[in-house]
Amino acid sequence: CRRWADRRKYTKARKTLQYPTLPEGTKLITIPAQPANTGEENAGGGKTTKRDWVMNMNGRSYLSVFHEYVRRALQKQPVYEFKQLENASTPYQATVFIGGMQYGVGHGSSKRQAKSAAARNSIHILIPEMKDELDEHAPNNAPNDANEPDFTFFDYVGIEDPRITEFCAATCEPSPHAILRTCLLRNFGAGDRHIHTEMKKLEYQKIELTMKVGKHTATVISKNKKMAKQRASQSILQALHPHVRSWGSLLRLYGSRSVKSCKEKKLEEQQITLLQDKARHNEPNYAVLDKLRNEMRKLRERDEAVVPIGTLLVHEDLPTHSGSNLNNVDL
Numbered sequence: 001c002r003r004w005a006d007r008r009k010y011t012k013a014r015k016t017l018q019y020p021t022l023p024e025g026t027k028l029i030t031i032p033a034q035p036a037n038t039g040e041e042n043a044g045g046g047k048t049t050k051r052d053w054v055m056n057m058n059g060r061s062y063l064s065v066f067h068e069y070v071r072r073a074l075q076k077q078p079v080y081e082f083k084q085l086e087n088a089s090t091p092y093q094a095t096v097f098i099g100g101m102q103y104g105v106g107h108g109s110s111k112r113q114a115k116s117a118a119a120r121n122s123i124h125i126l127i128p129e130m131k132d133e134l135d136e137h138a139p140n141n142a143p144n145d146a147n148e149p150d151f152t153f154f155d156y157v158g159i160e161d162p163r164i165t166e167f168c169a170a171t172c173e174p175s176p177h178a179i180l181r182t183c184l185l186r187n188f189g190a191g192d193r194h195i196h197t198e199m200k201k202l203e204y205q206k207i208e209l210t211m212k213v214g215k216h217t218a219t220v221i222s223k224n225k226k227m228a229k230q231r232a233s234q235s236i237l238q239a240l241h242p243h244v245r246s247w248g249s250l251l252r253l254y255g256s257r258s259v260k261s262c263k264e265k266k267l268e269e270q271q272i273t274l275l276q277d278k279a280r281h282n283e284p285n286y287a288v289l290d291k292l293r294n295e296m297r298k299l300r301e302r303d304e305a306v307v308p309i310g311t312l313l314v315h316e317d318l319p320t321h322s323g324s325n326l327n328n329v330d331l
Contacts, residue, residue, distance in 0.1 A: 066119035069127065070098060074243050080118065082111055086294060094118040101241060102187055103253070125249045128155040151255075154248030159238045164247055165230045173255055176233040182254040183240060184213070197232070199225060211236060 070078050079097040090107035094114035097103070103125055106117025124131050128151070157164060168175050174182070184194050200208040202221065209228035210219045218235035222228035237250060244250060272291060279285040 061116065062120040062123060063116050066123050069123070074098070074126075076243075078119075078122075080115055082114070090114070096122045098122075098243065100187070121252075125252050126243055128246060128248055128252075151248035151251050154251055155246045157247045159241075159244065159247055159250065160231075160234045161247065162231065164234060165227065167247075173251060176230045176237065179250055179254045180213075180233040180237055183237065186254070197229070199228075213240075216240065 070076050076098050081095045083093045085093055092111050092114040094106050096118045104118045104122030106114045108114035194213050196212045198210045202208050207228050208221050211232035213236050216236050216239040218232045220228045220231040275287040278287040
């Protein structure tokens, strides 16, 4: 018996050595995969085939984690758009686009830092539940936004949750329809023009509202028009952002903190008014002229972004008559 026990112990130790082992200091996190669509669930007999991704965070940066998640979980390719700002500390801005929709925006002293910051903000939008894990395992030189608003409560609320309108009113955040208008204005350059609604009265004092935005259509039945409008806007937002699962991510994208508030606009106007105090007697106000020059440069950059590619020039030697008659064609 002793010999057989020793032999089993030796065989077990031999098999253990054959298993691959991770090096020391390895830190693994599990990132949830996107839920499967209804068609995929029905095809698999009601069972989802997607599993959570296990990722090694040892020495990984936000950029590498973001690219691996988008490539493996979303099966997409992120596109970066860079812009140079008139800011001495952070002159570069990077914006991430996934599937034609804008996600994270980052700033930095170089394009590399701006790209990394944009990837970090995109991770917080796509997988907000991994924010603490990523910040814990991130390098020490990673940026940390102390003024970032806390949307932890909304991270556990789905985009199509019927209570969102009440939650937004209680927390002074924009309504779902206002979020939809901001989304269309930022991504497609049009707000209410792309929103088409049709209302139909049903029995028992109910309303059926159909909202159409591009190729996306949402039909909602509610007790009043206001609530149906908000619920339909939530459905359209979910269709426009299939990779986003929580309302907190949409607030990070299009919430009140993502646009300039009235207070910030008033501060800018006050700064312009203070420039008048720098004027001297019988001399031009160079501070106001510099401010005017910067604003005119911004307008020129905006106009150059929409300048047509070229002008179609028609040569006079082109035939103006029909070519069906071969006698009119020079062979």
